[in-house]
Amino acid sequence: xxxxxxxxxxxxxxxxxxxxxxxxxxxxxxxxxxxxxxxxxxxxxxxxxxxxxxxxxxxxxxxxxxxxxxxxxxxxxxxxxxxxxxxxxxxxxxxxxxxxxxxxxxxxxxxxxxxxxxxxxxxxxxxxxxxxxxxxxxxxxxxxxxxxxxxxxxxxxxxxxxxxxxxxxxxxxxxxxxxxxxxxxxxxxxxxxxxxxxxxxxxxxxxxxxxxxxxxxxxxxxxxxxxxxxxxxxxxxxxxxxxxxxxxxxxxxxxxxxxxxxxxxxxxxxxx
Numbered sequence: 001x002x003x004x005x006x007x008x009x010x011x012x013x014x015x016x017x018x019x020x021x022x023x024x025x026x027x028x029x030x031x032x033x034x035x036x037x038x039x040x041x042x043x044x045x046x047x048x049x050x051x052x053x054x055x056x057x058x059x060x061x062x063x064x065x066x067x068x069x070x071x072x073x074x075x076x077x078x079x080x081x082x083x084x085x086x087x088x089x090x091x092x093x094x095x096x097x098x099x100x101x102x103x104x105x106x107x108x109x110x111x112x113x114x115x116x117x118x119x120x121x122x123x124x125x126x127x128x129x130x131x132x133x134x135x136x137x138x139x140x141x142x143x144x145x146x147x148x149x150x151x152x153x154x155x156x157x158x159x160x161x162x163x164x165x166x167x168x169x170x171x172x173x174x175x176x177x178x179x180x181x182x183x184x185x186x187x188x189x190x191x192x193x194x195x196x197x198x199x200x201x202x203x204x205x206x207x208x209x210x211x212x213x214x215x216x217x218x219x220x221x222x223x224x225x226x227x228x229x230x231x232x233x234x235x236x237x238x239x240x241x242x243x244x245x246x247x248x249x250x251x252x253x254x255x256x257x258x259x260x261x262x263x264x265x266x267x268x269x270x271x272x
Contacts, residue, residue, distance in 0.1 A: 011033040012033065012106055014029065014031065014032065017040075019055065020053055020055035022053055025043040027053070034092045034095040034103055034265065035088055035089045038085055040082070042080075045071065045082070051068055051086070062102070064088050067086065071083070092223065205223045205267070208244070209226040209229040215245050231267070
């Protein structure tokens, strides 16, 4: 499928447009996605210019930097109005965190916002210094307090099979020691092979494309959504893919849009 058909992320048409400020001018956000939005404004803003978009959402001040990629003039409500597109990121994986929180709230996932704010607060909170040593008097009283307190039960160690008993009480023989001479070198090829094998596996995606009522399911490395259907992070159980296909197949257009958007949001958090 050509990239131009899969480039844009799923947009949400806002039932209540968001009042915003584009550069220093008033603007209204009518549609938004994880990578761009649609704006209406009266004043002219140069095309392909890097601009700042500011607005409030659920009590938060949102500031998004982006580029004006398209703009055309139309009559709206008896006034000539610019309809512009502003791009914030080149892919859903690079979507700004405030935009991910906004999309999550549109999907009814308020807990995502709370959890992310808690994580940010924990990162910003300065690390507490360990308490200084108590004076000698407190050190003398410590054994008394310890004697009063009931003894704590030791935590159970994780289960593991016991090693086989040895017939002889003698210690096991040490492995042979290989003496390396100074002139001996390590093979670079062997080092590179070990390092490459230790790399973590890449994130896997499953693309479910719907065409004329038939599903085509395949594993892909490109997380963008197909023209009809959805792309999701590969689940542990393949049956989950079948369940989502069934749900998508009987859903109305708006529910399908929300399904695609929810998968885009989950994919954007992989690198977020």
